[in-house]
Amino acid sequence: MSDPHRSQLLQSIGNAVDADALRSLRDHVNARMAAVLSELPVEQFYTELNEYYDALIRRSIALAEADLARAGMGFPPVPYAYILFGSGGRGEQTLSSDQDSGLVYDDGSSPEEAEAYRHYFAELSKQIVILLERLGFPRCEGNVLSDHPEWGMSLAQWVEQLNGWFDEPAWESVRQLLIVADGRCVYGADDLVARLRDTFNHDMLKHPVIVQRMLDNTMRHKVLIGVFGQLLKEQYGEDAGSLDMKYGAYIPMVNAIRLLAIRQDIRSTSTLKRMAELREAGILTESEAESYERAFRLFLKLRLMATEKQEMGMYANNGKLTVRKLTRDMIAELKEGLRVGQRLQRRVFKQASGRFR
Amino acid sequence: MVKKLLLSVSALLMLFPAMAFAADEGPSTSMLNMGLNSLWIVVAFVLVLLMQGGFILLETGSTRMKNAGHVAGKTIFTVGLCTLIYWAFGYGIFNGGADISDGLRKFIGWGDFFFSPTNSAGEGDAFPITTFFLFQLAFATISLSIAWGGFAERAKLSVYLVFTVLFSIIIYPVIAHWIWGGGWLAQDGAQDYAGSTVVHLTGALAAMAGTILLKPRIGKFNKDGSSNEILGHNQVFSALSVLLLWVGWFGFNAGSALSVGDGFFGFVAFNTMLGAGAGTVAALLISWAVSGKADISTTLNGALAGLVAITASCAFVDPWAAVVIGLVAGVLVFFSAKLFEKLRIDDPIYALSVHGAAGVWGTLANGIFATDELATKVNVGRGGLIDTGSWHQLWVQFESVVVCGAYVLVVSFIVLGIMKVVMGLRVTEEQEIIGLDLSEHGTYGYPEQMKKAQNNIQA
Numbered sequence: 001m002s003d004p005h006r007s008q009l010l011q012s013i014g015n016a017v018d019a020d021a022l023r024s025l026r027d028h029v030n031a032r033m034a035a036v037l038s039e040l041p042v043e044q045f046y047t048e049l050n051e052y053y054d055a056l057i058r059r060s061i062a063l064a065e066a067d068l069a070r071a072g073m074g075f076p077p078v079p080y081a082y083i084l085f086g087s088g089g090r091g092e093q094t095l096s097s098d099q100d101s102g103l104v105y106d107d108g109s110s111p112e113e114a115e116a117y118r119h120y121f122a123e124l125s126k127q128i129v130i131l132l133e134r135l136g137f138p139r140c141e142g143n144v145l146s147d148h149p150e151w152g153m154s155l156a157q158w159v160e161q162l163n164g165w166f167d168e169p170a171w172e173s174v175r176q177l178l179i180v181a182d183g184r185c186v187y188g189a190d191d192l193v194a195r196l197r198d199t200f201n202h203d204m205l206k207h208p209v210i211v212q213r214m215l216d217n218t219m220r221h222k223v224l225i226g227v228f229g230q231l232l233k234e235q236y237g238e239d240a241g242s243l244d245m246k247y248g249a250y251i252p253m254v255n256a257i258r259l260l261a262i263r264q265d266i267r268s269t270s271t272l273k274r275m276a277e278l279r280e281a282g283i284l285t286e287s288e289a290e291s292y293e294r295a296f297r298l299f300l301k302l303r304l305m306a307t308e309k310q311e312m313g314m315y316a317n318n319g320k321l322t323v324r325k326l327t328r329d330m331i332a333e334l335k336e337g338l339r340v341g342q343r344l345q346r347r348v349f350k351q352a353s354g355r356f357r
Numbered sequence: 358m359v360k361k362l363l364l365s366v367s368a369l370l371m372l373f374p375a376m377a378f379a380a381d382e383g384p385s386t387s388m389l390n391m392g393l394n395s396l397w398i399v400v401a402f403v404l405v406l407l408m409q410g411g412f413i414l415l416e417t418g419s420t421r422m423k424n425a426g427h428v429a430g431k432t433i434f435t436v437g438l439c440t441l442i443y444w445a446f447g448y449g450i451f452n453g454g455a456d457i458s459d460g461l462r463k464f465i466g467w468g469d470f471f472f473s474p475t476n477s478a479g480e481g482d483a484f485p486i487t488t489f490f491l492f493q494l495a496f497a498t499i500s501l502s503i504a505w506g507g508f509a510e511r512a513k514l515s516v517y518l519v520f521t522v523l524f525s526i527i528i529y530p531v532i533a534h535w536i537w538g539g540g541w542l543a544q545d546g547a548q549d550y551a552g553s554t555v556v557h558l559t560g561a562l563a564a565m566a567g568t569i570l571l572k573p574r575i576g577k578f579n580k581d582g583s584s585n586e587i588l589g590h591n592q593v594f595s596a597l598s599v600l601l602l603w604v605g606w607f608g609f610n611a612g613s614a615l616s617v618g619d620g621f622f623g624f625v626a627f628n629t630m631l632g633a634g635a636g637t638v639a640a641l642l643i644s645w646a647v648s649g650k651a652d653i654s655t656t657l658n659g660a661l662a663g664l665v666a667i668t669a670s671c672a673f674v675d676p677w678a679a680v681v682i683g684l685v686a687g688v689l690v691f692f693s694a695k696l697f698e699k700l701r702i703d704d705p706i707y708a709l710s711v712h713g714a715a716g717v718w719g720t721l722a723n724g725i726f727a728t729d730e731l732a733t734k735v736n737v738g739r740g741g742l743i744d745t746g747s748w749h750q751l752w753v754q755f756e757s758v759v760v761c762g763a764y765v766l767v768v769s770f771i772v773l774g775i776m777k778v779v780m781g782l783r784v785t786e787e788q789e790i791i792g793l794d795l796s797e798h799g800t801y802g803y804p805e806q807m808k809k810a811q812n813n814i815q816a
Contacts, residue, residue, distance in 0.1 A: 224649065232649035240583030 006048065013055040018063065019134045026056055026135045030095050030315065042301040043272065050091045054186050056135060057084070061187045064127035068120070077117055079189035080105035082128070085144055089182035090254070091270045092300065096308055096317035098138040099129065101145055102183065103152035104192045117154065125152045138314040144179055155192055159199045166203040169210050174217045177210070178255075181262055184269045201265050211263060215352040218255035223345055224248030225338040231323060231331075239320045243334075245306050246319025250299045253292070253341045256348040260284075271296060292344055295337035302334065391478050391485075393617040398488040401612020405495035408605030409436055411598045412502040416509060417802075418594025419654070419706040423792025424510050425590065426802025431514065432505070435521045436498045442525040443497050448472050448490060450530035452538045463541040466534050483616055492612060493533070496556050499609070500529050503560025506708025507568035511575075511789050514797040516782050523772050524563060532559050532761050546738035547757035548727060548750070550625070551613040553669030553719035554758055559765050561713030565702070566769035571782050573703030575789055584698050587705070592653055599657045603633055606664050610671045621672070621734070628671040628679040629664065635683025636663015636690070636715075643688045654707070655691050661711045662690035666719030670726060672735050678726035678743075685722075686715045720758050724751025 009029070016022045029052045037045065061082055069075055086100030087093045103125050108114035125146035129139065139145060146152040153161070162180070165173035180200060185193040204210065224232040224243055232248065234240050243249070254271050261274040264281050268274050272293060279289035306321045323331065384392070413432045417425045439447075448469060449455075455468025478485040501524055508516065535542040536549050549555055578584050589595060610629045614622035640659020644652040666686035667679055674682065693710035704710065727750055729740030741750045776782060783789075788796035792807070801807040 222649065226649055227646045230647070235648060236584055236586035238579060238581075238583065240579075 009052065010055050013052065013059050016059055016063075019060075019131055022056060022059060022063070022131075023135050029053075029056070030136075033095060037304060042297050042304075045304070046092060046300060049095070050088075050093050053088070053093050053097075057082070057088075057132065058187045060131040060135065061128055064124055064131055067127055068124055073120060073123060076105075076124070077113075077120060078106035078108070079192065080121060081185045081188040081190065081192040082146065083183045083193055084186045085179050085183050086140070088186070089184040089269050091184070092254075094304055094306075094317060096315035098140050098316075099132050099145060100140045100179070101125075101129070101151070103146040104158050104196060105154050106189075106192070107154045107156045114154065121152060122147070122149075133314075136310075136313055136315045138311075138316060150176075155195060158196055162196070162199050162203060166207050166210065169207070169213045171217065174210065174213045178214060178217060178258065181258055182269050197267055204262060204265075211259065211352050214259055214262070215349065218252075218259070219345075219349065221247045221252050221255065223252050223338050223342040225335065225342055229335060229339070231335065231338070233323060234320065239318065239322075241324060242320040242322045244319055245299065245303045245321040249334075249338060249341060250296075250303050250319075252345050253296055253299060256341075256344045257292070257296075259348055259352065291340050295340040295344075298333060298337045299341070387481065390617070391482060394484040394615065395478065395488045397617050397622070398484055398492050398612060398615060401608035402488065402491040402495050404605045404608025405492070405499060405612065406436075408495075408499055408602050408609065409433075409502060411600075411602035411605060412499075412505075414594045414598030414601060416506065416706050418591045418596075418598060419589035420510050421587070421792070422590040422803050423794055423801065423807060425794065426800065427514075427793040427797050428509065429802065430798065431517050432502055435501060435505070435517055438518065438521045439498045439501050439525045440494060442522050443494050443530075444490075445471050447497060447525045447530040448493065450526060451493065451533045462539070463544070464535070465531055465540075466538050489615070492615075496533070496552060496609075497525060497529050500552075500556045500560040500563075501525065503557060503708055503712045504563035504567065506560075506706040506712075507564025507566070507704065508571065509705040510793065511571055511783050512567070513780075513782065513784050514793075515780060516776065519776055519780070520563075520567075520773065524769075527772075528563060528765060528768055529559055532765060535761065536757065542753075542757045542760070543737075545753050545756070546750070547753050548673055548723040548732070548735075548738040549669045549720055549757065550672040550735070550737075551610045551668045553665060553716045554761050557665045557668065557712040558716035558720070558758065558762060561708050561711075561716060562762055562765040563769045564704075564708040565713065566766060566773050567782075568703055568705075568709070570770070570773050570777055573701065574705065575786065577703045578701055582701070584701070589654075589706075595654065595657055599660050603660060603664065606633070606668075610668055614672070625671045628674065628676060629667055631676055631679040632667025632671065632683035632686070633660055633663045635680045636660055636666065636687040639663075639684040639687025640691055641687075643691045647691070655694070658690045658694065658707050658711050659687035662686040662715035665712055665715040666722060669716075669719040670723045673723050673727035673731045673738075673741075675726075675728060675731075678722075682719065682722045682726065686718055689714050689718055717758050717762070721751065721754050724748075724754035 009025070009032070013022070013025050016025055029049070033045070033049050033052075040048070065076065081104050083089070083102040083104065084100065085102060087097045088100055103121055105117055105121050108117050129145055129147045133139060144151055150161070162177075165177050177200075180196070183193065183196070226232050231243055234242050234244065257271050257274050257278070260278055260283055261268070264278065264283060266274055266277045266281070268277055275284065275289050275293050275296070278284045279286065284292065302321055303319065305325065306317055306319050308315070308317050310316065326334065409432060413429045416428045416432065420428055449467060449472070450465050453466040453468035453470070457467045461467070472490060474486045474490060476487070501521060504520075504524060505517070533555050534540040536547050536555050537543065574587060576585060577587055606629055607626050611622040611626040614625055616622070637656060637660040640662065641651050641656040644650070644655040663683035663686045666682050670682055671679065690707070690710045693714035694704070694707055697704050697709055702709065723738075723741060725742045726744075727738065727741035728744040732739050732750075738753060739745060739747070739750050742748060773782065784793065784796055792801070794801045794807070
């Protein structure tokens, strides 16, 4: 927080009075971050950007609460937590990430209370999602959103849902579990999220075979490097000649590290933090961790260079990187990174399928 | 029971001496030989004709629903038209028996127009000329159907009509005469057993002239030079087409022996099978290795490329070489398709790569892999580079590819160029978008589906 501009901007976000003010602050954040993109070290960039976005989300939630109060619905009846999933949960949002969110609130003691809470938080999350859309954060296409009944519910319901997913690990449920694993409390009662996480880990111990299912669920996204060490670029369409950085580099690594972390009960959600903790736990050797971290930082950086576009006021991004934009050295570095990513993916695959089958 | 048995045995005994007696006046060995040959040639003709079914499925499967009826129907129509034109003129240019100067005969045949053959084989003939005509005709229709690959999804129906006539007179028969009809390349000893050059390269280069003059389909290429994948509407059709063609190819290659004789056609079929298998495997593996996904279209193309390549060489090479030729063809077809896309030449059903690139390779492969023993047996040319150490045959093969290629390309460009000026080649943009089924024939090949799609657009 030594940067005066930074704390000032965070303060303005914290004091914004309405959606319009927040939207212009978001635009300001994006412009500022885009300008310093090439100067800042990549980790610092992500830290700063996610700090701003967290602040924007927190302020949006506060404004939504106030809106509801003005509309006569009162204030939150019980403690609740607003959870970010996906890249938000991992603290790895780019300039154009979408919303992936959930909500958990304390249980009511009677059915009437429960119904009243459900009603309030359904309304609140609806407001929040709409507000964030106005800030240019598009809705998650897969509907992982706090205003969806599956992702916004009371703690007891959440626990029941998690147990259900573990008991019946169909493809869809396993996918949900992987999403939950990246959940991070951005606003509200942190301990609610911690208790969700306790349930998650308890269930993991009861169902060790699920690791294999989780692996099956994520192996679809392969690192995009061919047997000749060539980049596997898009062949057709507008993005021909570009590389799918998101699904061909970044996501495979996130998936592999997440899987290792889940098995070690590592609760950090950031991929780099997970790597550090895996190293401390002795799962990764020094040199492994170092090369994975280097590759992942590169992916984080290149992911920021992927084609950006504004669509109907939303910040959007298709995750595709035009390879022509890269210098020869960068391409060599990227290939090396992809090879490291592929090695990690194979290692995780072997471990999970060998030991836990 | 016993009675019945006795009765039939005695009846057979009565018959047997009669049969033994009949054998004395029966067919001579040469007549039996002729009969067997003609039976095989007619079977081969039927197999090659059936390959049109393969082309129908290949072309429809690889193109979009809105053109399906047109694509399928026009193949049948052009086979019909080609039959008449080839009978009236084409066969005469290929193999006419009129007395013309040797100089002229080097380049074209003459006579036997509106071919009127004798109705049975003459004394000492290996087969009746009728069977030979049918077999040759089937080849002409195959070459023509290959050419249509370059016209797919945007040429006017009238273009199919006019070009069928011209192709069946001045393009295909001329090349066939040069290599198979005793023309100048035949005299040089050019080896093209069943037509890698004569049939496949000829068709492919006509397709190339067509697709270049027609310009790419709407939506194939973007302004920035990248290309879009226009997926065919039915991959199962495409796969079935390959199987159908593969089966038909045994008529195509093994039938080209034109005789049963000592069973050499079995060896030809054997090599053909090896080449096709190798092409398929190589294509799948190379697409997998290079693009990270095992591509089905490429695999199918690989099977066909293996077949196209082995067509010239199936009678001239040892089995191991057939495998090598097929493998190379499978890899070649993958990169060739990429190259044409880079050059921004729209090749809707990969005719240029499958029949062109692989046709060239197959023809040249003779110059490398042909063995002297087999060349002597077939009595065309000599052994290739590996067997004899001599570059002679490779040079002859190279010459035949270049000369035939140049002739077909130039004449096709001239013919289609004139047609473009006089009558226009391409349907209007609107017709292309609604589909040729509707614009050229007034009804869709898939009426229910297409009506639904149309309603959705209007809604």
